[in-house]
Amino acid sequence: MDISFMHIIELMAAHAHVVLFGVAVGMLVGATPGLTSSNSTAIMLPFILTLDPTTGTIFVVSLHAGAQMGNSFPAILLNIPGTPSSAVTTLEGYPLAREGKASLALGVCVLSSALGGLLGGCVSILSVPVLSAVALKFSPVELTIIILFGLVIIGQISKGGIWKGLLSGLFGLMAATCGPDPMWGVYRGDFGIIMLYDGIPIVSCLVGLLAFSEMFKLLIEKDKQAEVLSQKISFGLIFQGFKEVLKRPVETLRSALIGLVVGAIPGAGGSIAAPIAYQQSITFSSPEEKKRFGKGSINGLMSADVSNNACVGGALIPLLTLALPGSSTDAILLVALSFHGLVLGPEFLTMNGDMAYAVLFSQFTAAFCIAFVGVLLAWVAGRIINVSMAVLIPIISVLAFIGGFAETQMTFGIWIMLISGLLGYFMKKYQYVPLAFLLGLVLGSKFETNLFCGLRMGHNSFSIFFEGPIALTLWALLFATIAFPALYKLYRNWRTNN
Amino acid sequence: MSTPRARFDWGELIVPGLAMLYTAASLIGQIIKEVEWKTLMYSGMIGAGIFLTAGICIIHALLFSKRRVITAEQRADSRIVFRKISLFLLLSACFVLSLDWLGYVITVPTFLIIMFHWLNVRPWWKVVILSAAMLALVHFLFVNWAGLALPTGILFTGQA
Numbered sequence: 001m002d003i004s005f006m007h008i009i010e011l012m013a014a015h016a017h018v019v020l021f022g023v024a025v026g027m028l029v030g031a032t033p034g035l036t037s038s039n040s041t042a043i044m045l046p047f048i049l050t051l052d053p054t055t056g057t058i059f060v061v062s063l064h065a066g067a068q069m070g071n072s073f074p075a076i077l078l079n080i081p082g083t084p085s086s087a088v089t090t091l092e093g094y095p096l097a098r099e100g101k102a103s104l105a106l107g108v109c110v111l112s113s114a115l116g117g118l119l120g121g122c123v124s125i126l127s128v129p130v131l132s133a134v135a136l137k138f139s140p141v142e143l144t145i146i147i148l149f150g151l152v153i154i155g156q157i158s159k160g161g162i163w164k165g166l167l168s169g170l171f172g173l174m175a176a177t178c179g180p181d182p183m184w185g186v187y188r189g190d191f192g193i194i195m196l197y198d199g200i201p202i203v204s205c206l207v208g209l210l211a212f213s214e215m216f217k218l219l220i221e222k223d224k225q226a227e228v229l230s231q232k233i234s235f236g237l238i239f240q241g242f243k244e245v246l247k248r249p250v251e252t253l254r255s256a257l258i259g260l261v262v263g264a265i266p267g268a269g270g271s272i273a274a275p276i277a278y279q280q281s282i283t284f285s286s287p288e289e290k291k292r293f294g295k296g297s298i299n300g301l302m303s304a305d306v307s308n309n310a311c312v313g314g315a316l317i318p319l320l321t322l323a324l325p326g327s328s329t330d331a332i333l334l335v336a337l338s339f340h341g342l343v344l345g346p347e348f349l350t351m352n353g354d355m356a357y358a359v360l361f362s363q364f365t366a367a368f369c370i371a372f373v374g375v376l377l378a379w380v381a382g383r384i385i386n387v388s389m390a391v392l393i394p395i396i397s398v399l400a401f402i403g404g405f406a407e408t409q410m411t412f413g414i415w416i417m418l419i420s421g422l423l424g425y426f427m428k429k430y431q432y433v434p435l436a437f438l439l440g441l442v443l444g445s446k447f448e449t450n451l452f453c454g455l456r457m458g459h460n461s462f463s464i465f466f467e468g469p470i471a472l473t474l475w476a477l478l479f480a481t482i483a484f485p486a487l488y489k490l491y492r493n494w495r496t497n498n
Numbered sequence: 499m500s501t502p503r504a505r506f507d508w509g510e511l512i513v514p515g516l517a518m519l520y521t522a523a524s525l526i527g528q529i530i531k532e533v534e535w536k537t538l539m540y541s542g543m544i545g546a547g548i549f550l551t552a553g554i555c556i557i558h559a560l561l562f563s564k565r566r567v568i569t570a571e572q573r574a575d576s577r578i579v580f581r582k583i584s585l586f587l588l589l590s591a592c593f594v595l596s597l598d599w600l601g602y603v604i605t606v607p608t609f610l611i612i613m614f615h616w617l618n619v620r621p622w623w624k625v626v627i628l629s630a631a632m633l634a635l636v637h638f639l640f641v642n643w644a645g646l647a648l649p650t651g652i653l654f655t656g657q658a
Binding site for chain 2: 047049161166167168170173175177181186188219389393395402411423426427430432451
């Protein structure tokens, strides 16, 4: 399919208001403690599913970008990281706020986020076509290994250790066997429940795992509300923050690169990119600047926000080319697009090139909107972040019930949502990986189909999965991913002992 | 007075236990249904992986997880947490059970009013305004605009 540049520009212009709305909603969501881009996207899923695929995708990507920026508001003003990715922002932003420079910190975060999004957008636009061309050469054999790779990577990153991560992914794959077998159409795993004949409702499960599970945590923590540092927001200091960012182009580029690479790893995201970028910022800073770390360093503050927003563009690369979501929000996008019958993966760019490029280019529009809306929102940030948990919990719960109802149009969906929510709560509490479970559930059917297609190609022999240069390279990467942390730990112990 | 002992957190076994239970139930169901052997083989492979990883997680938890000495105050706190979660689940279950019968127009504001009251949101007029606003949002955004067929209940349609 020929991609028409004019059509892409038309799509972008037609969706500029969607980008603005998405960024604004994302920032409000990110600024509200207790809400993240993933749980709010999950709650809004019934609404997103009614939009056409292009509009829905652009809205979700813009919301994600806006939320990555919005997380900085409670981090700076309350010393509460809205998400793990903004934990680093508290280290530098809150000390600046205590010095009376909250506006400066907010200005740094706003422009850093905009630049991170811009650079992430540039690289994703350049790399998606190249990776798609490579991915088109993938047969069912390579696609099977890629999905396995994605699940292992997410499991590897889990705080609870690789075994908990693997169990989460395998549990998701097992849950995906509920419903008709993709090869022979045999009904299985439904336990005699007619509503499970089509499989576990994924949207209900997603809303439960990502959104409703948070309600239990918020319920327990609802009385912990920090005092807002009351400061008048100064536009002059905000723009001074912009100047501070523009004086540090090398810091921006380095943090953006880290964010892009980490964002492209399934399951990694800002919670890993931000600390890595921060640590690298310390390493490469001048001795005078190093003394400021932990006391309000602009370099440190920038590194977190640039890398956070570059992750958004980075995560789109495996999503569009390999149908591997880089984050929970991208997993929701995968579900939303499959609901419309669109299959992400190697052929997506050739079959829906205009839409894919419109989404990628909309990141530029989002970056400009972040700079514009961020300044306006900084002015009212103090009011937004003071929203009580006691008000949020019931409201989000009702929205989650509706989200659970949306797919099946029956109350059975809400029961699935409740059960998933409880499962998600225990998974988060004991350091299992809900995203790995979700990935297994969403990609399980595709994994099974590709596995059996590969077996047919190999005349029912598993040896076909270990033939060919691409398959062998992927296996090597997989084993390296599993073995590297253990080997590195052994090496460090040996160095310490010697 | 005896010194408090360090205790194992049995909650560590919830997720692996659930995974193993679900897998066993699913495999038994497939065997009873006499599904295609390749389908069973696939489920068996995933199941074997689950039993292996769950077993490792359980053994790791039993042997290596940190035992915590729980004081009387912590025990009281955990009872409060358990009660909060149980009550929240009970309210949610009541919402779902009554949704088909009473409809969203009654269950949504009722649920919200009970939750706001339980979470000490005051004054009463704030509770009423928030509940009414949420009902309006649900009606206009999800029912009217998105076309979601939320149950209207016996009061509005004459049948559940």
